[in-house]
Amino acid sequence: MLLGLTVKYGGPPLRVTCNSTWDGLTCWPPTPAGRVVHMSCFPELRGIPYDTTENATKLCQLNGTWARKADYSHCRPVDKNSSVDGISRHWEQHLENAKLLQDIGHAISLFCLVFAFALFAYLKSIRCTRNNIHWNLVATFILRNTSWFITQEVLTVEAVRDKSWYCRAVVTLNNYFTSTNFFWMFVEGLYLHIMVADAFNSERFNLGVYAMVGWCMPVPIIVAWVLVKVLVQDEGCWVGSNYYDYIFHGPIILILLVNFIILGNVVRILVLKLRANPENPESAHYSIKAAKATVVLLPLLGITYVLFMVHPSGQGTSRLVFIYFNSFFQSFQGTFVSIIYCFTNAEIRNAVKRRIHLSRCRQQDFV
Known part of the structure; x- marks a missing residue:
């Protein structure tokens, strides 16, 4: 030595x-x-x-x-x-199963999201602020899921060890797309709250303002994170959990907490409005309606992430349950958003039916 x-x-x-x-x-x-x-x-x-x-x-x-x-x-x-x-073989198998679940979930979500994005782009008759916001949220999910797959391929031991520039670029883009995804969830929550609390002023902000919040506000946050990494902690591939990552994790946590408050207030307003009409036969089921609204809004506002902000340690049953549920909800969230706000959306389904009917009429006229 x-x-x-x-x-x-x-x-x-x-x-x-x-x-x-x-x-x-x-x-x-x-x-x-x-x-x-x-x-x-x-x-x-x-x-x-x-x-x-x-x-x-x-x-x-x-x-x-x-x-x-x-x-x-x-x-x-x-x-x-x-x-x-x-680490037992049993535990190893669970980790591999969770990784496989994430791969399958992200792949299915990406397929559904691309199809939903194409529908929003094709059906010009449904264009409005609400659906345009949904459209942008779907776009961020596509970018986030795509960057997730790229990161899985690029983030190897050799790339991390060699401090590869492309590895750092992929990690940076993944963090940006993740941030934009959460900022558009905040836009969804903000617009929803305006619609429920003051429907007459729901168009007080145009889409440009929402786009500035969703696409532009994450830019200075990620730039600040990159500068700190370059000047203070220029090591590896800029991966690994440390307190510098709270530069962009902090705003995401804040968005989740704000959306959680928005969700609670929206449900409260819905309950009050249903109770205000006792003559309405549907008012008797206000609690069920409020519960359904809450479940539907959970993936849209990202509230499912709040459920997994604190995770158990060790290798017990609670840890396994956390890993599986967290892997499932995070990887399939894009699928939930696509199904709830596109595929089962009555407005979109009616627009598709009109398109099909119009196409058939044109074919008959041509014949």
Whole structure:
């Protein structure tokens, strides 16, 4: 093993050390110059467990700087037929099932979203502020799901270790599309609240204002995050959970809380309006109607994410239930939005029927 380098400055020798650093996979501790550090391999990457009994290594060079790359060649996925570091085959299978569920959910959602987007684009007769907002929300889901698949392919151990520019670009775009998705959920909540609370002034804002909120407001947030990553924590592929990510996670959490409040107020207003008409036979079922409205609005406003903001730790049953439900709701949310606000939308279905009827009439006239 190499000896640490010392520098004399007229007093006791000062040992040169490499500062602690995070490369996107491992936190390397402060190390004297000339030493090779051995750290346990990361436990998980992209939902796949890795063998933590093996070690990754990184050299602290004689000048007090870390080597450009760490050696992760010994870090390998856990063998399905063995139990390593307390992770049982049963638990490994659940993790793989959850990953498969996410792949299937995002694929089905992407298919439904593209079809819904095409319907919104084709049916010009339904164009209004409400449906245009739905259209933009569907577009953000398409971009978010697409970037999710690209990220899964790009985010490899080699890309993270080599600090690849394309890996960072993909992560940045994924964060931007995720942010725009949540900002358009906020636009949906804002417009819904205006419609319910003050229907006569529902058109006080035109679509341009909503577009500024949905597409433009995330830009300075992501730019600030990129600058912090470049100037303060320029490590790895800019992945991994740390407090710098709250630059864009913070506004998303705030949007979810605001939409949660909006949902509660909308349901309250609906209940009050139904109760205000006791002669109406439907008023007797106001609680059922309010419950249905709440369930329908959950995916539109992203409230399902609030249910999974705090997750259990460990490898117990509660953790497994959380993983499956979280994977299901996050990956199939685009499907829910497409079905509720496009495929089962009476206005869109009637417009499609009119188009089909008009097409048949033209064919008969031509014959």
